[in-house]
Amino acid sequence: xxxxxxxAAFRAFCSQHGLAATHQRQxxxxxxxxxxxxxxxxxxxxxxxxxxxSISLATVYKNLHLFVESGIVGEVSLHHxxxxxxxxxxxxxHLVCRGCKSIxxxxxxxxxxxxxxxxxxxxxxxxxxxIEVVGLCPACKKE
Amino acid sequence: xxxxxxxAAFRAFCSQHGLAATHQRQxxxxxxxxxxxxxxxxxxxxxxxxxxxSISLATVYKNLHLFVESGIVGEVSLHHxxxxxxxxxxxxxHLVCRGCKSIxxxxxxxxxxxxxxxxxxxxxxxxxxxIEVVGLCPACKKE
DNA sequence: TGACAGACGATAATAGTTATCTTCTAATAG
DNA sequence: CTATTAGAAGATAACTATTATCGTCTGTCA
Numbered sequence: 001x002x003x004x005x006x007x008a009a010f011r012a013f014c015s016q017h018g019l020a021a022t023h024q025r026q027x028x029x030x031x032x033x034x035x036x037x038x039x040x041x042x043x044x045x046x047x048x049x050x051x052x053x054s055i056s057l058a059t060v061y062k063n064l065h066l067f068v069e070s071g072i073v074g075e076v077s078l079h080h081x082x083x084x085x086x087x088x089x090x091x092x093x094h095l096v097c098r099g100c101k102s103i104x105x106x107x108x109x110x111x112x113x114x115x116x117x118x119x120x121x122x123x124x125x126x127x128x129x130x131i132e133v134v135g136l137c138p139a140c141k142k143e
Numbered sequence: 144x145x146x147x148x149x150x151a152a153f154r155a156f157c158s159q160h161g162l163a164a165t166h167q168r169q170x171x172x173x174x175x176x177x178x179x180x181x182x183x184x185x186x187x188x189x190x191x192x193x194x195x196x197s198i199s200l201a202t203v204y205k206n207l208h209l210f211v212e213s214g215i216v217g218e219v220s221l222h223h224x225x226x227x228x229x230x231x232x233x234x235x236x237h238l239v240c241r242g243c244k245s246i247x248x249x250x251x252x253x254x255x256x257x258x259x260x261x262x263x264x265x266x267x268x269x270x271x272x273x274i275e276v277v278g279l280c281p282a283c284k285k286e
Numbered sequence: 287t288g289a290c291a292g293a294c295g296a297t298a299a300t301a302g303t304t305a306t307c308t309t310c311t312a313a314t315a316g
Numbered sequence: 317c318t319a320t321t322a323g324a325a326g327a328t329a330a331c332t333a334t335t336a337t338c339g340t341c342t343g344t345c346a
Contacts, residue, residue: 074229086217
């Protein structure tokens with residue numbers, strides 16, 4: 001059964017990460033996995049409230065952080081939270097540390113990229129692309 | 144002379160965009176272009192204050208927006224400002240509209256990428272990479 | 287079944303950013 | 317070269333997203 005297996009996955013997730021299997025956490029777990037696209041905390045909050053009207057937004061945030069840390073969901077941008085200006089106007093890419101959020105420029109020559117344009121709708125006007133290489137910088141790796 | 148040509152570039156920029164060539168704007172223009180990396184508004188503000196101690200943070204923000212719009216600087220992430228959760232855990236890339244900030248997933252197969260690993264420090268532990276294709280979606284293109 | 291660590295909810299606090307409003311100044315017409 | 321005026325700057329209030337705090341409640345495990 002759907003709910004059985006989903007519940008089992010949730011319990012496994014909680015015990016793997018030493019977390020209590022609470023009702024709020026379980027609904028969040030389910031909702032996050034059934035949502036498509038790139039929802040914001042507010043959108044997730046709105047959706048969870050349909051099932052638990054009394055849930056707190058703080059609970060949503062706290063659990064989203066746990067989910068991101070554990071890897072069951074990702075974050076679209078590691079450097080949201082503050083505007084960052086790009087002064088290097090030549091084509092280049094980014095090396096991003098998921099620990100300290102540092103960003104290092106990579107020369108365009110570091111990659112050879114072939115785009116299969118068929119896969120991108122002709123109606124979308126492509127202006128540029130950039131590659132984000134994500135991982136851990138030497139300092140953060142030590143931890 | 145350095146300052147001559149910089150000043151000429153600034154004046155050209157202003158008249159191209161119908162902007163008044165004010166002192167604050169000029170210092171910001173210069174500072175932003177001489178900064179390396181990916182400075183935040185606060186960092187730029189701190190630096191500009193060394194030359195104009197009385198400048199307001201609001202002025203920094205207003206001018207940074209103008210600079211971004213005009214293209215003389217870029218923004219590192221088009222979707223900062225709010226956490227966005229990634230529920231799709233399979234390898235994929237993003238099609239991002241710089242107008243409405245919408246994000247569409249692209250299949251991993253859309254690209255063929257060869258990384259010249261020599262260019263990335265061996266000390267950086269690469270975990271994944273993702274390609275961001277930036278441009279205008281059909282709806283935003285109409286404007 | 288208790289005791290307790292950890293989770294929840296309510297809400298205050300903070301950080302980043304934007305809006306408002308008043309004063310000032312660059313652009314330009316005369 | 318001055319007067320006019322649209323736009324710019326500065327001060328600061330307001331707003332949005334996020335995090336911290338704290339009292340209460342509830343899974344977990346002995």
